[in-house]
Amino acid sequence: MFDNLSDRLGTVFDRLRGRGALSEQEVRDAMREVRVALLEADVALPVVRRFIDAVTEKAIGAEVLKSVTPGQQVVKIVNDELVEMLGGEAVEGLNLDARPPVVIMMVGLQGSGKTTTTAKLAKFLKEKHGKKALMASLDVNRPAAQEQLAVLGEQVSVATLPIVQGQQPVDIARRAMESARLQAADVLLLDTAGRLHVDEALMAEMKAVAGISSPNEVLLVVDSLTGQDAVNVARSFTEEVPLTGVVLTRMDGDARGGAALSMRHVTGKPIKFAGTGEKLDALEAFDPKRVAGRILG
Numbered sequence: 001m002f003d004n005l006s007d008r009l010g011t012v013f014d015r016l017r018g019r020g021a022l023s024e025q026e027v028r029d030a031m032r033e034v035r036v037a038l039l040e041a042d043v044a045l046p047v048v049r050r051f052i053d054a055v056t057e058k059a060i061g062a063e064v065l066k067s068v069t070p071g072q073q074v075v076k077i078v079n080d081e082l083v084e085m086l087g088g089e090a091v092e093g094l095n096l097d098a099r100p101p102v103v104i105m106m107v108g109l110q111g112s113g114k115t116t117t118t119a120k121l122a123k124f125l126k127e128k129h130g131k132k133a134l135m136a137s138l139d140v141n142r143p144a145a146q147e148q149l150a151v152l153g154e155q156v157s158v159a160t161l162p163i164v165q166g167q168q169p170v171d172i173a174r175r176a177m178e179s180a181r182l183q184a185a186d187v188l189l190l191d192t193a194g195r196l197h198v199d200e201a202l203m204a205e206m207k208a209v210a211g212i213s214s215p216n217e218v219l220l221v222v223d224s225l226t227g228q229d230a231v232n233v234a235r236s237f238t239e240e241v242p243l244t245g246v247v248l249t250r251m252d253g254d255a256r257g258g259a260a261l262s263m264r265h266v267t268g269k270p271i272k273f274a275g276t277g278e279k280l281d282a283l284e285a286f287d288p289k290r291v292a293g294r295i296l297g
């Protein structure tokens with residue numbers, strides 16, 4: 001993850017760091033290289049523009065260029081702006097502040113890792129927060145989707161809603177809420193259906209489910225390997241459903257970084273978790289500072 005971007009930025013900043021003096025032109029030249037590196041990493045153009053403008057403005061300020069370590073100061077400015085771009089302060093987990101069962105709705109396209117992430121979150125809530133969870137799959141489109149969640153539920157020892165064939169998503173959601181209440185579950189995780197593309201039927205279904213379940217959290221699950229596509233998917237979902245956060249999956253892969261770096265700006269919502277593997281404990285709270293540190297090496 002970020003390897004290429006990290007190498008490219010490393011080359012630019014190694015050169016700057018060693019300098020005892022730096023001219024405005026040299027900063028601008030370095031920023032031109034950073035711009036190309038970010039675009040090649042698939043970061044959305046408006047996000048790149050804003051980043052370069054912010055860094056340039058701060059870096060050519062008199063105090064920086066006249067200081068004894070101008071290169072290092074520029075690198076620090078870049079680091080701070082990267083942290084901002086990734087969302088600033090880490091968002092501590094989930095908002096569970098409501099009368100139980102607190103509903104967490106998982107949305108996203110098919111194959112994004114939604115079902116796996118639902119099980120990972122249930123395990124996380126159980127082990128880290130001591131919460132009793134119930135999971136329900138509302139995916140009636142993909143054959144065996146509901147069974148898949150049941151299998152994962154057994155693996156993480158979290159209850160899943162019994163499957164009733166032929167029920168529609170809104171009815172399953174109603175049954176899940178009733179069941180969560182009866183079982184005195186703290187949290188109800190709704191794994192909604194995904195499709196291959198964003199379409200009207202999918203959005204109408206999301207809205208109907210959100211309408212009856214009043215979720216505390218609506219988490220969009222996106223595959224970080226899909227770069228700009230992930231950002232476009234996020235933009236569509238943001239316009240239609242009240243997202244509260246994003247989970248980026250496959251952060252263990254060799255994604256170029258565009259999705260992670262553009263997501264905050266495009267959705268206005270925090271990246272709350274990163275999926276870092278297929279195993280059900282491969283879920284990390286997303287920490288912008290740590291990720292920026294990793295990018296800058």
Ligand code: GDP
Nearest residue numbers: 110111112113114115116249250275276277278
């Ligand atoms: P869904 O269609 O969105 O529900 O996707 P699934 O949860 O079925 O995931 C699709 C595939 O991606 C499965 O093989 C998962 O094991 C895998 N997967 C999910 N999250 C991650 C992740 O963070 N890293 C890796 N390497 N694989 C993941």
